[in-house]
Amino acid sequence: MPIEPVLPESELHTRVIQRIEEGRLPLMLPTRINAGYGTGAQCDLCDQPISATRVEYEVFDQRTGRHFYFHVACHSLWQCECAERLRDTPSSPQQP
Numbered sequence: 001m002p003i004e005p006v007l008p009e010s011e012l013h014t015r016v017i018q019r020i021e022e023g024r025l026p027l028m029l030p031t032r033i034n035a036g037y038g039t040g041a042q043c044d045l046c047d048q049p050i051s052a053t054r055v056e057y058e059v060f061d062q063r064t065g066r067h068f069y070f071h072v073a074c075h076s077l078w079q080c081e082c083a084e085r086l087r088d089t090p091s092s093p094q095q096p
Helices: 008-023 072-088
Strands: 033-037 056-061 066-071
Touching: 008 056, 008 072, 066 072
Parallel strands: none
Antiparallel strands: 033 056, 056 066
């Protein structure tokens, strides 16, 4: 089953930054990911369908109630960008 990116990695990297900044992709590190054969859903990063010959990752954002779908490589790029941004973001003070 192929796991390489559908689009060039440089284009995906540009898209992930843009979509996080626009709010089209959440800035989060999910604790649960559903994976399986592609269902034909459109990838939320590259906008290409996830065919049955590829792995599809589904992520649920509890804050918004929205489901996000990714190819493996697209998910990986999104999560790397999220981890980098969250690492560089100062923690908010703890509420009593």
